[in-house]
Amino acid sequence: MGRLRDGRGMLVVRGEGGEVSVPLEIAGSYRARTKGLLGRDSVDGAILLSPANSVHTFRMRMPIDVAYLDKNLVVLAVRTMRPGRLGLPRPHSRHVLEAEAGAMAGWGLRVGVRVELEGGADGA
Numbered sequence: 001m002g003r004l005r006d007g008r009g010m011l012v013v014r015g016e017g018g019e020v021s022v023p024l025e026i027a028g029s030y031r032a033r034t035k036g037l038l039g040r041d042s043v044d045g046a047i048l049l050s051p052a053n054s055v056h057t058f059r060m061r062m063p064i065d066v067a068y069l070d071k072n073l074v075v076l077a078v079r080t081m082r083p084g085r086l087g088l089p090r091p092h093s094r095h096v097l098e099a100e101a102g103a104m105a106g107w108g109l110r111v112g113v114r115v116e117l118e119g120g121a122d123g124a
Contacts, residue, residue, distance in 0.1 A: 004028035004050040004095075009119035011046055011097070015108030022046055022099075022107060024117065036098065046099040048117070053093035056086045063101035067109055068093040074114045078104055 004026050011024040023045030027033045033049045041061055049055065055066055060083040068076045068090040076093055080101050097104075097115070109115070 004048070004117075006032045009117050011048070012116040012118055013107045013109050013113060014116075015110075015113055017108050020107045021118075022103075024048055026050070026117075043098070043100055046097050046103070048095055048097050050095040052096040053091075054087050054089040055081070055096050055098065057081045057083045058086070060084075065099045065101055065104040065109075067097040067104060069095040069097060069115065072114065073116065075109060075111050078110060 005028045007026050007028075009024045009026060011022040013020045013022065025043075025045070025047040027036060027047055027049050033052060036047060036049060036055070053068070057064060063080055063082045065078065065080050066087060067078045070076055070092050071094045073095065076090055079087065081087060097109075104110075
């Protein structure tokens with residue numbers, strides 16, 4: 001997978017319950033990654049920060065689910081973080097997926113699941 005550019009696409013999670021497609025915002029630039037979900041009251045779907053191996057929730061208004069993904073988009077860990085927390089860097093993590101707290105369990109996203117990106121994601 002090449003470097004990701006800022007944009008929109010779909011996150012596809014294939015699990016035991018079938019396939020789930022989730023609207024995805026891609027934050028591939030430094031500026032977009034730095035902003036992330038800061039200052040938002042909600043998120044429609046998820047946001048993918050790439051490259052990234054850790055996140056924080058300072059100045060966030062809501063708890064979030066955080067999934068750490070390796071270079072092949074396989075989930076290494078999933079955590080729920082309350083506002084005002086600092087997540088430790090995850091070894092082997094290349095991407096971080098963020099969503100509203102509780103959303104990832106509903107999608108069937110858990111350790112070992114490989115997600116796919118569709119539309120407008122691959123960059124130069």
